[in-house]
Amino acid sequence: MTDALLQGLRRLLEPGASFTEISINRLCRESGVPRAQFYAWYEDKGAFIRTVTDDLFKMVDEQAAQWWPDPLARSPDQTTKIGAAVLRLYRENYPIFAALADTAVYDSAVREHFEESLAQVTNRITEVIQQRQADDPTLAALDAAELADILTYTFERTCYRHTKNADDATIDRLARTITSIVLSTIYGRVDHK
CATH class of the missing domain: 1.10.10 (Arc Repressor Mutant, subunit A)
Structure with missing residues (x-):
């Protein structure tokens, strides 16, 4: 059903x-x-959109999990392709994700669900940052959870604002940009060497 x-x-x-x-x-x-x-x-439309987006967030999380633990071990193209796959998944499901974001404005249960879904992503990135902090004194000076939260919401807002009508070339360009931001922030470089 x-x-x-x-x-x-x-x-x-x-x-x-x-x-x-x-x-x-x-x-x-x-x-x-x-x-x-x-x-x-379902109790209401909010319960329905929460159920539907649970499955979508799982798909996004599975795709994004391929990035970690060490994106520098892959070629720049491989790492960027993973990011592009996540962006394409968002683009293909844009109306559903937009419905979630729009409903979260006025439905507290949907808002809580949305925030919990993003928190799961943030927690994964927090763990990656904490592992990296042992090797990077500059990164160690930052709050891992706060930095992960900023990166998560940067990615989510990029998906929301830029993927709706994006062609494949735009998705690839966005993926390179996001990959560069994440790698330079967490790993201190974008050269993958």
């Missing part, structure tokens, strides 16, 4: 409708799912 609703939501969002404009009745009609069945599974 979630897949049918997700595909229906994609069709409704495709022409540019906002998630807040889409009623549960409309979503159910588009998806071929009875309204009563929707409510048997």
